[in-house]
Structures are given as C-alpha cells and as structure tokens.
Amino acid sequence: MANSYKVLGQLAGSTTATALYTCPSATEAVISTLIICNRAAAAKTYKIILRPDDETLADKHYLAFDVAIAANDTTALTLGITMNASDKLYVSSSDTNLSFTAFGSEIA
Numbered sequence: 001m002a003n004s005y006k007v008l009g010q011l012a013g014s015t016t017a018t019a020l021y022t023c024p025s026a027t028e029a030v031i032s033t034l035i036i037c038n039r040a041a042a043a044k045t046y047k048i049i050l051r052p053d054d055e056t057l058a059d060k061h062y063l064a065f066d067v068a069i070a071a072n073d074t075t076a077l078t079l080g081i082t083m084n085a086s087d088k089l090y091v092s093s094s095d096t097n098l099s100f101t102a103f104g105s106e107i108a
Contacts, residue, residue, distance in 0.1 A: 015092060021088070
C-alpha cells in the first residue's frame with residue numbers, strides 16, 4: 001500500500017455543513033492536522049463533523065460544536081482522524097470569515 005502525504009482539503013467557511021474532504025474509493029485516509037483560521041476582527045465559531053459513508057448525519061458525528069476562535073487567530077488541531085472510503089469530513093462556521101485546511105495522508 002502506498003502512502004500519499006498532502007493537503008487533503010481547503011475551503012472558506014460556510015454556515016451550512018460543507019464537505020472539506022471525502023475519502024476516495026479504494027482508499028483509507030488519516031487527517032493528521034486541521035488548521036482553522038479566523039480572518040475577521042471578531043470572534044467566530046466552528047463545527048467539525050465526521051460522517052461515515054453508510055450513515056445519515058446525526059448528533060453523534062460531531063467532533064466539535066460551536067467552538068470559539070478569537071479574532072484574527074489560527075487554531076491548529078492535531079487529530080489523527082482515520083477514514084475509510086467515502087467517509088466525509090464536514091466543517092461549518094458562524095460566517096464565511098473562517099478558512100479550513102486539512103493535512104494528512106491517503107493510503108491506497
């Protein structure tokens with residue numbers, strides 16, 4: 001099995017849950033680090049959701065819920081999230097002023 005280390009996903013925040021990364025078919029992945037950057041001059045909040053492919057989004061899938069991030073600040077989370085093919089990592093924020101970047105590896 002080959003490992004590919006890379007940026008797995010990047011996006012600007014949205015008030016609705018948006019897929020930051022979907023694990024490709026015939027692949028496993030590990031999200032090692034998630035960076036959240038607040039580009040605004042006011043505090044914001046974010047949510048992180050991990051939904052396995054065969055499940056409907058539910059309360060049990062939240063990894064973080066309405067976590068505050070200070071104005072003009074960056075948070076780096078070292079997570080080690082393991083994912084199977086078609087699992088999805090979603091993020092959302094209180095407005096569009098947050099940026100999300102996921103780093104990790106894909107194992108194919």
